[in-house]
Amino acid sequence: MKTSKILAWASLAVGLIYFFVPLIGTLEFSLRMRRGAYSLDAYSTVFSDIQFRSTFGFSMLMALFTIIFGMLLVVPTAYWVRLRLPQMRPVVEFITLLPLVIPAIVIVFGYLRLYNSSSFIPFTGSTQGTNVLLVLSYMTLSLPYMYRSVDTAMRAIDVRTLTEAAEILGAKWPTILFRCIFPNVMSGVLSGAFITFAIVMGEFTMAALLNRPAFGPYLQLIGANRAYEPAALAVIAFAITWLSMGLLQLVSRFSKTAPLRP
Amino acid sequence: MSTAFPSFIDRRTVVDWLGIAPFMIFALMFLIVPTLYLVMGAFFTPDGDLTFNNIADLFTPSILSAYWISIRVSIASALGGAVIGFFLAWAIVLGGLPGWIRSSLLTFSGVASNFAGVPLAFSFLATLGRTGLVTVLLRDWLGFNLYGTGFNILSFFGLTITYMFFQIPLMVLILTPALDGMKKEWREASEILGASTWQYWRMVALPILWPSLMGTTLLLFANAFGAIATAYALTGSSLNIVPILLYAQIRGDVLHNANLGYALALGMIVITGISNVLYILLRMRAERWQK
């Protein structure tokens, strides 16, 4: 018994060192900009950088669109598959897992070949078109996470009974979907949204290859050219991830304590 | 249900299928067709003739070495992540640590497994780079010159330990439920039948966990294999791994053959695809046992 406990604490210590040393190192490095004293200079440089603001805002906007359109695609699909096409579940689930199998760089490579300015659907022919393609690519990337969290929430509320109850009361399907289903799977939608937010904010490959001024490529650019700002940016990025995941935990804990089923 | 074998499509069936049409169109347009386009392209010449030359050209030394480094980094970071992650998951599930440690570590793992990409590279540069905190502390306090040992964060080894930062928590997240599934009675039964702790792990626990461990390691492998942002931000293009080579090819056709780029992508899909399929198969096997 004794040895196993020592081993447990030792494993934990190794894990904590692995997790915390880089974080402490980053924090310390980000404060080193002024010679001889710790300061927040790196942060003020970052925050006053116009490019930081514009790329950050751009990525936020992209994340927002990704979440909205992603959910508009995923929630009705998950609902419909549970209600009407249960035989298609394995197929749909398999498709939603594909983005974990096919590397992002391969997917975007395909886009660039398929949707370039000389193709049938020239997404990349215009700035707006490229932005749309970027949102679509983010939707693809976040598909596994969105679908899973929504589908889990739907399993918990038994959508079929809910729908039948609404139908008996005379509700039309938009009413059912937006008034009955969406609010009840809100915890799943929010979980999916937060994880999507975290993914989109830091995403590099898609944005860089589609040549859009997003936060990820900006980070890379700063990393290649500056010394202390990258560390400050890493701290900020880590804070964003923490925030998203913290909210996700909060939402899932909240929905767990809510009485889903008597 | 009357829709088993409709002689002709009835209205209800049409409506049913229309319901998932948007999703299917989306998946086709932005997931399946682009991928298939590359896969097909790998077998054609730029003029549209069928060929296996692109595949054969993958076996040239420079591309092979890119695959080889990628595979090595992925294997090393997957194994490292798997071993440390396993011990951590074991510690919080079976190690008898206080309950709050378990929930904190799981929350933290959720964050850390998503903390990848460019910022992760910055973190490790700030920590283990030439002027990073650990490098400096080792030099000032212990008089130990880390870079004098040949260590470089911009190398195979540096990339491996950087990847492990998200590999370890991913392992913890996936393995914790599997360890939770280990019944206390198995351990007690083996103990009362006279087995030592070591015999229990060798004959019962590890064989039961083997599919989960193996499967998750494969998932970590695929995870590392497809990753590019961290490597690119960390090493620029100095480390010649497959995703970076592909990135350079997309940017500027460094291979001077678009269809060879497709073959490069096909190679990535095949490798991540195989490891994911094996992961799913192993997982099914693990679940069968843990019922």
Next chain:
Amino acid sequence: MSFLVLNNIKKSFGQTQVVKDFDMSIEKGEFVSFLGPSGCGKTTVLRMIAGFETPSDGTISISGKDQNRLKTNQRNIGMVFQAYALFPNMTVADNVAFGLKVAGKPKAEIDTRVKEMLKLISLEHLAERYPYQMSGGQQQRVALARALAPKPQVLLLDEPLSALDAKIRVSLREEIRQIQRQLGITTVFVTHDQEEALSISDRIVVMNAGRADQIGTPFEIYNRPATRFVASFVGTLNIIEATVVDPAANTVRMGDNVVTLRDSIGAMKSGDKVSVALRPEAGSMSDTAKGDTTITGAVISSHFLGSVIRTKIDIGGNPVSFDTFNAPDVVQPQPGETLSLRFMASDLLLVRD
């Protein structure tokens, strides 16, 4: 000297004492059941015998040898768990062989013993199956074979039947008892099911709140419960609150009836409350029935249950049930009518609270 001796065992988890001063001697080859509701400490006692828990105080010895210092894997005890606990990665044969394998027995000996064990539980044909391919009853028989294979000195059964269907439960408990007799192995069986305990045991320990309320044969436990708890937990005894009338004459009052008890009331005075137990099958409505005591009360309800009619009458505020065997000429009592119940005074048992 008894074979398995539990001497003054105590066990506390933090502030709560779950086992209090538990004493018990079990003879070689005896089948003893620990019976009680969940949380009474029966499983904890079993787990202390197995060595999974260490007693806070007291000693456990098997065949004169103190077990406290031995680890679980040194005790040579067999155990069957509630949830089967078969190793899912091994076939039936490998599961049964496990204890012999870790003991380093030669392969030929292991093979012979495994065959012997599978024959004992009549599952030779399933030797190569995996646990998930078998029913619960089959798994539990394999678990029994696995526990018995290394020839343990004691067999512990921790509610082995409670996860099974009612029908299999009965057949398996008979099989367990038959195998136990055949091997003559000392067995401790933990259960919360009184019928199970009564049908299978040489002796029963009825446990309540960490203590043994009564230790005795099934016959004694059922017919002469020592405490009110035992009376209510084992069987369907009626408990009647009575008032002492005359301690010297052993008379008590229940409702309007004054009856004489066979048990000595002892040091009580007139007016004290006592609890008296009466088995439902002891009384009869017929005036000509055997008996020396009659009590009268109003019928509360009467239910026809097929082979018996169960009637409840009110005796001084206590509902008293009794069963009458069904017969063509039997008249079912109607609620509200007054009825006399006749029985032997020796059927009235004074029970401790």
